Amino acid sequence: MLRARFSRDEIAAAALRIVDESGLGALSMRSLASTLGTGPMTMYNYVADKEGLEELVVAAVVADIAVPDPTDDWRHDVHAVATTMWRGVRAHPAAIPLVLTRRMASATGFAIADALVEALVRAGLEDRDRLSAFHAVLSLVTGAAQAELAGPLTGGASEAAARIGAVAGGAFPHIEALSKVAMQTPVTDDFDGGLRMLIDGIAARAH
Structure with a gap:
């Protein structure tokens, strides 16, 4: 017997599961319906189109992130x-392209972003500096994740x-030298180092 009702969270979790297990190319109304045990129509x-489905995947990724x-x-x-x-x-990792390109259509997952803003408020930044700091931190997070698509995750x-x-090679010696450092540096240490540098810069603008 087909189920008639699903919550938005159930649909989002099922869509993310498809992407995790089979990649973005496997995500469709048909595959989602099959996963949930119902018909494609x-x-x-619940979801108007493929774009809405992809937004749910992003919401599911962010909703899994616990606020410290x-x-x-x-x-x-x-x-x-x-x-x-x-x-x-x-x-x-398979959902990273969607995280980078899709905006969430609801407030799902806003809690973690709000926690970041709240911490920056306590830094005593001017309004525009706080906005720039918020975007800079988000850019580091998403940029580092994107870089891994061609590195650690693959x-x-x-x-x-x-x-x-x-x-x-020898034509670009500085890149060659830095690549040797990168070969010896765990990706977690690389991200942490960049984040700490960024926070130091934000602190320099704080009052």
Whole structure:
């Protein structure tokens, strides 16, 4: 017997499961209906089109990210929230292209972004500086995740760095030298180092 009703969270979780297990190309109204044990036309009662389906996947990724408990140190909290975001996005590598290109159509997942803004409020930044800091942190999180699509998530950071160094060769010595450093640096340390530099810069603008 076909199920007649599903919650939005159930549909989003099922869509994300398809992407995790089979990749973005496997996501469709038909595959989602099959996963939920219903007919394809039923899905149109919940999702208008493929774009809406992809937005649900993004919402499901973000909804899985737990908000860290705040402390009395805004720098610590920015670091904790950004790191949690990064780990949450990395947990679903096949969905990263959607996270980078789709905006959520609802407030699902706003809690983690709000926690980041709240920590930046405590930094004492001017309004425009706070906005710039918010976007800078988000850009680092998403940019680092995007970079991994051609690196650690598809063969290892050292392998990607070795390929870049080999292509650069002696013609581009600075890239070749940096690639050797990258080969010895875990991706977690690389992200953490960049994040701490960014937070230091934000702190320099704080009052």
